[in-house]
Amino acid sequence: MELRKNYFADVRKDDLHEIGQPRPRSDSPGHVTGKTAFFADRSFPGMLHLKMVRSPHHHARIRSIDTSEAEKHPGVAKILTARDVPHNVYTILILIQVGPEDETVLADGKVRWKGEAVVAVLAETERAAQEAAAKVKIDYEVLPAVFDMEEALKPGAPLVNEYHGQNYYLYDSGECRKVRFGDVEAGFASADHILEQSYQSSPIEHAPTETTGCVVAPEGNDRFTCYTNTQAMFFTLDNTSIILQMPGSKLHFVGGTVGGGFGGKVDVIVEPIAILGAKLTGRPVSFVYSREEEMQISSPRAAEKVVIKDGVMKDGRIVARKVTGYTDAGAYSRHSPYGAQKGAGHYPGPYTIPNVWIDTYCVYTNRTPSSAMRGFGVTIGDFALEVQMDKLSRLIGMDPLEFRFINAYRDGDMKAHRQPTEGAALIECMQEASRAANWPVAEKFMAMSSYRKGA
Amino acid sequence: MAKVPVQFTLNGSEKAEFIDSGTTLLNALRDKIGDTSPKGGCHQGTCGACSVIIDGELRLSCLTLAETCNGAAITTTSGLAEGGVLHPLQRAFLDTFATQCGFCTPGMIMAAKVLLDHTPNPSRDEVVEALSGNICRCTGYEPIIQAVLTAARANSQNAA
Numbered sequence: 237m238e239l240r241k242n243y244f245a246d247v248r249k250d251d252l253h254e255i256g257q258p259r260p261r262s263d264s265p266g267h268v269t270g271k272t273a274f275f276a277d278r279s280f281p282g283m284l285h286l287k288m289v290r291s292p293h294h295h296a297r298i299r300s301i302d303t304s305e306a307e308k309h310p311g312v313a314k315i316l317t318a319r320d321v322p323h324n325v326y327t328i329l330i331l332i333q334v335g336p337e338d339e340t341v342l343a344d345g346k347v348r349w350k351g352e353a354v355v356a357v358l359a360e361t362e363r364a365a366q367e368a369a370a371k372v373k374i375d376y377e378v379l380p381a382v383f384d385m386e387e388a389l390k391p392g393a394p395l396v397n398e399y400h401g402q403n404y405y406l407y408d409s410g411e412c413r414k415v416r417f418g419d420v421e422a423g424f425a426s427a428d429h430i431l432e433q434s435y436q437s438s439p440i441e442h443a444p445t446e447t448t449g450c451v452v453a454p455e456g457n458d459r460f461t462c463y464t465n466t467q468a469m470f471f472t473l474d475n476t477s478i479i480l481q482m483p484g485s486k487l488h489f490v491g492g493t494v495g496g497g498f499g500g501k502v503d504v505i506v507e508p509i510a511i512l513g514a515k516l517t518g519r520p521v522s523f524v525y526s527r528e529e530e531m532q533i534s535s536p537r538a539a540e541k542v543v544i545k546d547g548v549m550k551d552g553r554i555v556a557r558k559v560t561g562y563t564d565a566g567a568y569s570r571h572s573p574y575g576a577q578k579g580a581g582h583y584p585g586p587y588t589i590p591n592v593w594i595d596t597y598c599v600y601t602n603r604t605p606s607s608a609m610r611g612f613g614v615t616i617g618d619f620a621l622e623v624q625m626d627k628l629s630r631l632i633g634m635d636p637l638e639f640r641f642i643n644a645y646r647d648g649d650m651k652a653h654r655q656p657t658e659g660a661a662l663i664e665c666m667q668e669a670s671r672a673a674n675w676p677v678a679e680k681f682m683a684m685s686s687y688r689k690g691a
Numbered sequence: 692m693a694k695v696p697v698q699f700t701l702n703g704s705e706k707a708e709f710i711d712s713g714t715t716l717l718n719a720l721r722d723k724i725g726d727t728s729p730k731g732g733c734h735q736g737t738c739g740a741c742s743v744i745i746d747g748e749l750r751l752s753c754l755t756l757a758e759t760c761n762g763a764a765i766t767t768t769s770g771l772a773e774g775g776v777l778h779p780l781q782r783a784f785l786d787t788f789a790t791q792c793g794f795c796t797p798g799m800i801m802a803a804k805v806l807l808d809h810t811p812n813p814s815r816d817e818v819v820e821a822l823s824g825n826i827c828r829c830t831g832y833e834p835i836i837q838a839v840l841t842a843a844r845a846n847s848q849n850a851a
Contacts, residue, residue, distance in 0.1 A: 258788075260785065261788070261790070263790075263793060264784070264785050264788075264790045264793070265785065266793065267784075267790040267793030267796045267797075268768075268777065268780075268781040268784045268785055268790060268796055268800065269728075269768065269769065269771075269772055269777070269781060270726075270727070270728025270729075270767065270768040270769040270796075270797045271728075271769070272793050273727075274727075274730070274794065276727075276730075276731070277721075277727035279721075279722060442828075443828060444792075444794075444828055445730070445732040445738055445740055445792075445794045445795050445826055445827070445828050446730065446732060446740075446792070446794045447732070493793075494792060495730070495732075495792050495793070495794030496792045496794060496828045496829055497792075498828070526734070527732070527733040527734060527735060527737075527738075
């Protein structure tokens with residue numbers, strides 16, 4: 237690995253001992269010998285298997301649930317419905333005061349997306365649990381559903397989630413997260429060219445090779461040990477404590493070994509119901525998503541729509557940017573209000589633009605709830621922004637890399653959300669990219685620095 | 692449910708179990724015998740995490756019924772290290788950073804071992820082909836391909 241020591245030479249120490257040196261990973265010996273203990277590598281005598289009865293409808297009222305035939309199925313130990321869950325309505329980010337609680341552990345009276353958990357069946361074997369789940373009878377009254385964000389925001393659209401009361405997340409700033417900086421309309425009025433484009437993305441599934449799940453063992457001291465592949469141990473512990481109305485001291489979470497997560501194992505989904513099953517039966521419980529559940533049920537990255545309007549000068553300066561972003565949360569919040577909010581801060585990109593207007597909406601639809609995935613809230617935004625940057629450079633007949641040098645943020649520049657830029661290195665990264673890609677730019681750009689002279 | 696007897700060698704040791712008819716080899720190995728090195732990623736033969744070697748051939752243990760393995764010699768990744776010394780493939784996976792989450796690793800090593808057993812000096816294309824039934828979602832495939840090529844070179848140097 238080559239280290240570029242000429243950048244920021246005056247502010248860095250060159251006594252690096254670790255960077256640039258290969259160091260063995262502490263977990264690799266376990267991986268290559270098959271000794272690493274993933275949650276599903278633990279099993280306990282008398283362990284029950286949990287299977288979920290899921291909604292076949294995108295949006296429906298539950299008229300009745302009949303578990304009588306399922307209960308008679310050989311091997312069934314326990315069947316759980318909403319009324320068995322002590323605090324059935326929750327939301328993950330309530331831990332950091334992002335409410336309201338809007339999601340049911342087990343559906344209560346209504347389902348809001350196809351695949352929503354309604355009834356949990358615990359049985360001696362996976363097969364018995366699956367067979368019994370097929371015998372649960374649920375009478376649904378199908379309701380109109382909405383799948384498109386802009387349709388969901390129109391008056392008269394079916395209401396997806398009554399806990400919100402409208403099909404968008406209500407921020408303290410109102411129906412969307414807003415950034416206002418300078419005078420965007422004056423900026424457009426002064427621009428030589430204006431370009432408005434719309435960018436859209438589909439939901440994306442993380443598809444980890446290890447599916448979501450946990451194994452729970454009741455301990456002799458009235459505690460429950462939960463072996464889990466969650467990426468969010470303490471979110472999960474604390475939310476489980478709320479959902480089960482059980483002190484955290486009764487819960488012992490063992491994890492940290494995750495067979496691929498990528499954000500897909502950040503939600504709190506399998507642990508509370510599995511621990512509840514263990515509590516009510518006094519037996520160990522395994523709840524492991526099938527591959528089909530992993531692909532269809534676990535949260536994907538949100539679908540997004542980003543509409544960008546830019547005003548640009550012939551000399552390459554972007555003078556105004558207006559962005560409207562839509563994040564499809566699906567039926568429940570999970571981490572999407574946070575993702576949409578991140579987008580609001582991010583849409584100016586790593587560029588200094590004097591006039592910015594941003595609205596980002598977190599929208600509820602009857603689609604699979606979306607949540608975290610690698611840079612959620614900004615990754616799709618970056619795709620849209622950089623395609624937009626290329627289009628703008630073509631519009632004014634300028635080299636796309638030189639165009640970015642002109643607009644790159646530098647230390648001391650005020651960002652649209654009013655955080656001064658610190659520690660910028662975009663100029664230097666682009667200089668290296670120019671060399672590495674053999675994409676030359678004018679000498680004045682190669683002489684630039686993220687430091688502003690006199691700043 | 693009627694139980695059926697199965698008997699095979701696993702990494703050189705005799706194993707005998709009574710299992711439910713229809714039990715997959717993957718579940719028999721993991722739940723009955725206690726070898727959890729083969730992983731269940733899809734249980735439908737598409738991810739390769741459950742790969743094992745049966746009588747010298749690469750097999751998906753999630754699609755193999757345990758009762759068809761009577762008398763077979765089965766190898767899994769947990770049996771590769773001898774006397775605490777890693778197999779050259781295990782060493783190479785360590786040295787080339789070919790693991791991240793580690794869930795696909797045992798299956799990858801099985802697929803690579805069958806390749807090198809049959810083709811000690813494979814081309815890069817042959818490595819890619821041999822690993823094409825195994826899905827990795829973390830590292831990307833390049834470090835894994837490099838690990839297999841590294842192990843092949845180490846083997847040929849030892850043989851020389």
